[in-house]
Amino acid sequence: MLPELGHFALILALLLAGLQAFFGIVGPMVGRDRWTAAVTPAVAGQFVMIGTAIGCLIYSFVSDDFSVLYVAENSNSALPVFYRVTALWGAHEGSLLLWIFLLSCWTVAVSIGVSRLPQRFGARVLGVLGVVSFGFLLFTLATSNPFTRLDPPAPDGRDLNPILQDPALAIHPPILYTGYVGFAVAFAFACAAMLEGRLDQQWARWTRPWTTAAWAFLSCGIALGSWWAYYELGWGGYWFWDPVENASFMPWLVGTALIHSLAVTDKRGLFKSWTLLLAVLAFSLSLLGTFLVRSGVLVSVHSFAADPTRGIFILVFLVVMIGGALSLYAWRAPLLKSQAGFELGARESFLLFNNILLVIAAATVFAGTLAPLISDTLGLGTLSVGAPYFNPTFMLSMLPLCALLGMGVHANWKRGKLGDKTRMLLTTLAIAAALGCIVSFVIYSHGKILTPVGATLGIWIILTSLVDPIERVRRKLSLPRAVVGMTVAHIGLGLFVLALTTVESFTVEHDVSLANGAATAVGPYEFRFEGVKPIEGPNYEGVGGTIRVTRNGMPLTVLYPQKRQYYVQRQVTTEAAIEMHYGSNLLVALGEDLGAGKWSIRIQVRPLVNLVWLAAFIMAVGGGIALSDRRYRMARTAEEGAPVVPAATASVTAGEQAR
Amino acid sequence: MNRFLIPLGVFGLLVIVLAVGIKRSPEKGIIVSPLLGKPAPEFALPSLTDPAHVVKSSDLRGRWYVFNVWGTWCGGCRAEHNTLMEIRQSGAVPIIGMDWRDSESEALSMLQQMGNPYETIAVDKDGREAVDWGVYGAPETFLVNDKGVVVYKYVGPITPDAWQKEFLPRLPQRQAGAPAQPSKS
Helix, strand or coil: CHHHHHHHHHHHHHHHHHHHHHHHHHHHHHCCHHHHHCHHHHHHHHHHHHHHHHHHHHHHHHCCCCCEHHHHHHCCCCCCHHHHHHHHHCCHHHHHHHHHHHHHHHHHHHHHHHHHCCHHHHHHHHHHHHHHHHHHHHHHHHHCCCCCECCCCCCCCCCCCHHHCCHHHHHHHHHHHHHHHHHHHHHHHHHHHHHHCCCCHHHHHHHHHHHHHHHHHHHHHHHHHHHHHHHHHCCCCCCCCCHHHHHHHHHHHHHHHHHHHHHHHHHHCCCHHHHHHHHHHHHHHHHHHHHHHHHCCCCCCCCCCCCHHHHHHHHHHHHHHHHHHHHHHHHHHHHCCCCCCCCCCCHHHHHHHHHHHHHHHHHHHHHHHHHHHHHHHCCCCCCCCCHHHHHHHHHHHHHHHHHHHHHHCCCCCCCCCCCCHHHHHHHHHHHHHHHHHHHHHHHCCCCCCHHHHHHHHHHHHHHHHHHHHHHHHHCCCCCCHHHHHHHHHHHHHHHHHHHHHHHHHHCEEEEEEECCCCEEEECCEEEEEEEEEEEECCCCEEEEEEEEEEECCEEEEEECCEEEECCCCCCEEEECEEEEECCEEEEEEEEEEEECCEEEEEEEEECCHHHHHHHHHHHHHHHHHHHCCHHHHHHHHCCCCCCCCCHHHHCCCCCCCCC | CCHHHHHHHHHHHHHHHHHHHHHHCCCCCCCCCCCCCCECCCCEEEECCCCCCEEEHHHHCCCCEEEEEECCCCHHHHHHHHHHHHHHHHCCCCEEEEEECCCHHHHHHHHHHHCCCCCEEEEECCCHHHHHHCCCCCCEEEEECCCCEEEEEEECCCCHHHHHHHHHHHCCCCCCCCCCCCCCC
């Protein structure tokens, strides 16, 4: 009965989403306040219904109800309960339900948040979210119902894909989707502003915390996914420019641009139409990501199952949502005029460059992701685009971005003169360059051309980000959370650049032959080989090596790489031993037996690879700190019909000199 | 010309590309595998029936074969067993089985009861090989050509209908009908 209840709840949720969309958009348009007032109950009802549906499906998983097709396909009676719950999003139907559920959570949060905003505006925001929810619910019910029954029931399930049985992956989709879906809120705010035909600085202030929250979740989600790929897939890399990875990375890049563009709209009332476009683009790229992953148009290592008929539905949905929003944009954006101007060298111009460079970066990723499809469409044959394209083109826009960041955080609004800050900037740049060269040539001693550049930029970003907060603390000035958050996020980026530089430049791979008791040094590490012992497994036997690792003479760890022989002498598999120490990733694999106790051994040391993920989390934490700033809460106290706060007064609220 | 129309125009072009992409992507029912058109993963796994023998992908080169991922715990695999037996009897193409995350003794007793449709059976005890094949759940069946390239992937129990419509037309004429070449170690 429960699966049917869940199915029924989904149908009710669809109806409620329809009502939410209708009352939210049409109500304010025809000026019927009682219609408008019906939006919030619809949101609440929809949340209850979707919650019921997802609860029913979880129950079916936990209780091993293999009469439900989706459960039979993705679970097994032997599966631990934790993975039975996470198996919910192990495949298409359940991930879609999760997507809808998270959208519903965001919508409830927004409905609480907008209750202090002008009623009509709030209703429009919720109405647009209702359209999104309606589309996804219709999609689920029409093409991907997770409650379809299996008759006769399967005796046991096909089990969850083994590579998905990993804790990092179990929590990765909810966090990633929370980010993806969160951009729907910025999208809804943008559409509501365009429907209203009015966009003021207050609008930007209302939109900022939602965007930052979504961005922080997306950052975490991407980092977790990358971390999982590194460990579980064991491909020895953290980023593959795979279509599915790119699908999450493009909204992140545009979302980052949006955060910065919103700052300008908030503080100076500029970039209005540009901000709107970015808000629409960020969510459009999320939707496009869903399309690319689910439709089978692009084939990737991540797409285990895809169905083209679903692709057609999503494409129609894309046309309605993105096409609709962009048409609205073409109609309304020309009405938005920005009065204020700014000089070249003012903070606005730096943020403009930030936006342009981030959008270019997103465009290059987009072009590379879709290139195989476009070349196939034009009949130019199959084209494969990989790291040789992505790495240099991406750096082309990212290097200037990092370079400008150091200056941009110290530029003034409106005025172009850096003035007395020039000396400070030059000083920090000199320190950063010196440290960068030390990292490149002294600590690691064999850098590539870009190594000192990357190291210098990373260190410079960190230093320049720290100057202002330190100055404020020293002069006992207030330190608003928005500034702290920005600083933390920028330091995260600096660390990220530094980590990327060291990993890409200084990964050491040594193939050595060692006799029992002999040692080899790789950087500060010494690997001492202590011979091999026979091992035995369920369907193999083999040898396990013991390698004692010391760092600067101090004992660090013992690694046990294995070489397995599957019953017959000739067949050998190599099980590398991987461990993390001081952020360096040590990998040891046994090679060939060279006789007389000598073995060939492969040793890899990847410095600071952990910092790549840690830095991404630091950026997300920065976002979290920034959105807890008081000014966002104070901004919500505006009453309906209150005059729009003019630019000058709006920017002098508490802790405002957030320069 | 309104410059605010540019995003809409770009989006329009994109929709055309995506629409063509969908039209060109394989017909309904096929689950796309990244392996299609690519070489099958190299493997060397112990044989189920003869533990002293290693089933190696290199030994399979030069002829077409069906690669069937199964397990005794999987209901769909039992459902397709009769169809696999018929395919073996027709001699159209050899079937290489991969016993996935299973108990060897149970697998052997199931084959004893229901017959053995496989030419050889590789054992993938810990499921590592299945990851390389992108196996999503059992049963899954791949068609591999004489150059070792994956031509087709079928998910779920093979029905006689699916065999007639999806597998047979993809096999080369002389292979279809020719007796399977048994290869004992």
